[in-house]
Amino acid sequence: MQHDAVLDYYGRKLATCSSDKTVKIFEVENDTHRLTDTLKGHEGAVWCVAWAHPKYGSILASASYDGKVLIWRSQSTNSxxxxxxxxxxFALHTASVNLVAWAPHEVGCLLACASSDGSVSVLEFKDNSWDHVIFPAHGIGVNAVSWAPVVGQPQGSRRFVTGGSDCAVNIWEWSPETRSYNKATTLPGHTDWVRDVAWSPSVLPKAYIASASQDKTVRIWTSPSAGGEWSSTTLNFDAVAWRVSWSLNGNVLAVSTGENKVFIYKERLKGGWVLVKTIEE
Incomplete structure (x- = not known):
């Protein structure tokens, strides 16, 4: 079973991962794709793959049920x-690593990893070596993590949001003084596992976070500024909400659910969110 498929920054390479413990790399050209590499190293199903920004080279991260995060690099020459x-x-997690996400490239080569052991780790490549911070984030497992955009944030700030099996959505901020991530706030409301979170890449003055839950709801959290209070709008569905994904301009949200449907929502000019399209898979 295939679990994830992600195009690189330029749309020329496709990485996929599956239950067969491998990651596959395809070259994409027009409407065709060609398998070029099969990456082996995990000892369990691979749940997630994520491309780093090309500023740091052709680098791919993979996360697996085996509790490991592997970082891969492509070496190529003209000949x-x-x-x-x-x-x-990276093998310090004691349970499945469910999702990995690269930070905006402006803040550095940083990778956040969400694990079923209840902790989040952040790996950083700097001065030709890897360093890490690991900390408890959700009591009974972390399912998702998403970084805040750089736009609208204080210079040098590192913030991300996590969703957990404890029904909570937590926002974390980096402290240069203690060199650790501290919980800035918890966004309450879900009554079952939070399956996914997505921080909007919006360049608008407002900040948006979407959270998808086993309780058959998606909450859209809105803050008027980087340090402002968060308010939420609830979207109700007939099945588990699995994934949420924002458009690049940050005001269109896609929601996938357990009934094999994708719902597209758009923000109204006067506020609120309206369903504009339903796609049946």
């Missing part, structure tokens, strides 16, 4: 095709 090498093996 030889690309070849992939595992450059980092």
């Amino acid at each position: 030889a095709p690309s070849s992939w090498q595992k450059i980092y093996d």
Whole structure:
């Protein structure tokens, strides 16, 4: 079973991962794709893959049921095709790593990892070496993590949101003084596992976070400023809400649910959210 498929920044490479413990790399050209590499190294199903910004090279992260996060890099020359090498093996989590997400490239080469062991780790590549911070985030498992955009944030700030099996949505901020991530706020309201979270990449003055839950709701959280209070709008569905994804301009939200449907919502000019399209898979 395939679990994730992600195009790189330029849309020329496609990475997929599946229950067969592998990551596959495809070259994409027009309407065709060609398998070029199969990456082996995980010992369990691979749930998630994520491309780093090309500023840091052709780098891919993968997260697995085996509790590991692997970092891969493509080496290529003009005379030889690309070849992939595992450059980092992070194995401090004690349960499945469910999702990994790269930070905006402006704040550094940072990767956040959400694990069923209840902790979040943040890996950082700096000065030719990898460092990490790991901390407890949700009591009975972390299912998702999403970074805040740089636009509208204080310079150098690092913030992300997590969703957990404890029904909570937590926002975390980096403290340079203590060199740790501290919980800034908890957004309450869900009554079952939070399956996914997504911080809008909006360049608008407002900040938006969407959270999808086993309780068959999606909450859209809105803050008028970087440090303002959060208010929420609730969207109700007939099945579990699995994933949420924002458009690049940050005011259109896609929601996928357990009934094999995708719902597209758009913000009204006068406030509130309206369903503009339903796609049946």
